[in-house]
Amino acid sequence: MNYWLFKSEPDAFSLDDLKAMKGKKDHWDGIRNYQARNLMRDDMVKGDLGFFYHSSCKVPGIVGVVEVVKEAYPDHTAWDPEGKYYDPKSSPDNPRWVMVDVKFRQKFSEVISLQKLRTVAKLDGMVLLQKGSRLSIQPVGKTHWDTIIKLSA
DNA sequence: GCCAACGTTGGC
C-alpha cells in the first residue's frame, strides 16, 4: 500500500470535477514529466491512496483523497495532434506516456492549505514542502499521510 | 504579473 499526492489546477480539473464524473472516477492524463510517469508506471498499484492537491489557485492545498482503481496504461491523449497533450514522439506502437484511473474517495471539510502544512513540524521532508518542488505526482510517506489525515479530522 | 526553480532541448 503506497500513498501519493496528485496535483491539479482546479480551474482545469478539481476534486469536485472528479466527484461529478460518471462512477466518480477518471483517468489521470496529461502527465508529461518522466519522474512523475515513472512513479505511476513502476510504483503505483491498485488500491493505493492519494491526496488531491489544488495548485495555482487562491488557496493552494490538499482538498481530499482519491484511490487508484486502475494501474498504468498508455496515455492516448499523446496521440491526438489536435489535443494539448500531443507528443509526436509517442505512438500506439511505442507509447511514451502513461496514465492511471483514480476514484473520488473523500473531500475534506476544509482545504488543508499549503500555508498550514508548512507549519506542521511532523511534515518536515515532505516532497511537496521542499523548495522548488513542482513534481505533479509525488510519493507521500505513511507517517506524513497519517499526520495529514489527522489534520483533516 | 513576477520571478525563482526546475526540466528539456539542441548546438557544439
Place this chain on the structure above:
DNA sequence: GCCAACGTTGGC
C-alpha cells in the same frame, strides 16, 4: 556529454 537557452510550473 556539456551547457546555454528556452519553456513551464506554481507560490506569492
